[in-house]
């Protein structure tokens with residue numbers, strides 16, 4: 001085959017998939033590249049994902065973009081945002097990014113404005129950003145610690161959603177996924193304030209699901225078990241729980257961020273269109289048994 005006919009074939013391939021042809025890609029990426037634009041489950045939609053430059057948030061952003069959404073990446077540091085956006089663009093995915101510390105109102109507004117630039121609306125909001133600055137006694141936690149954990153983990157998703165809401169309503173509906181944790185059901189010792197914040201998210205999910213149902217907006221919660229990320233591996237408490245989980249629930253291994261991402265994409269897709277107010281654990285076990 002001549003070079004010119006190869007170039008013709010290359011040009012006939014949608015731009016978003018050309019990146020896959022130019023570099024060696026893992027099997028999973030090849031699988032996604034075989035989908036056409038029309039049968040991608042999130043095609044034509046816009047997703048905002050907080051805390052998405054690494055770990056679970058990055059895996060969710062990548063998966064939603066592979067499933068056809070335009071994804072707005074964000075986290076606190078510009079260099080991390082740039083790196084994540086560059087990686088996903090290199091894969092031929094439709095992404096933009098901006099700095100957003102979810103605790104700062106002006107950053108949240110900027111995130112919304114950035115998302116609106118793509119096609120004037122927002123369909124999905126995935127609130128992944130979360131912190132845990134304390135390992136220790138719950139009652140010895142300072143007011144500052146309480147404020148930081150509750151501000152970032154609980155208040156920010158609600159405040160960001162209030163800024164996103166009019167733009168979801170304009171689209172005739174939407175889907176929100178909050179990221180809680182299995183610790184909402186099985187509290188980990190010495191992570192009391194964090195446990196409390198993640199339990200509060202289950203309540204937020206239920207209340208918002210009821211409040212927003214008339215607007216066609218669904219709200220669900222992903223509750224990861226122990227997933228291999230900087231967040232969990234940095235903190236010894238989490239991996240050390242594996243033997244306990246093995247003993248009680250038969251859990252064999254830690255989870256991968258990608259194992260959380262599929263659920264989020266499913267919930268946002270039309271396959272999840274009759275699911276709201278649910279808290280779903282992705283942890284290799286169910287603490288609800």
Ligand SMILES: NC(=O)c1ccc[n+]([C@@H]2O[C@H](COP(=O)([O-])OP(=O)(O)OC[C@H]3O[C@@H](n4cnc5c(N)ncnc54)[C@H](O)[C@@H]3O)[C@@H](O)[C@H]2O)c1
Pocket residue numbers: 050051052053054055056057074075076077100101102103128129130131152179180181182223224225226227228229230231232238
């Ligand atoms: N990894 C686990 O085992 C696990 C288990 C249960 C729940 N979670 C939850 O999943 C979420 C993601 O965790 P991860 O393990 O991927 O962590 P991670 O540390 O790998 O990633 C966290 C991301 O959030 C961003 N972030 C942190 N604070 C932020 C803020 N104030 N504003 C904006 N972005 C901020 C970070 O920059 C990063 O991109 C968190 O909410 C965490 O509580 C994680």
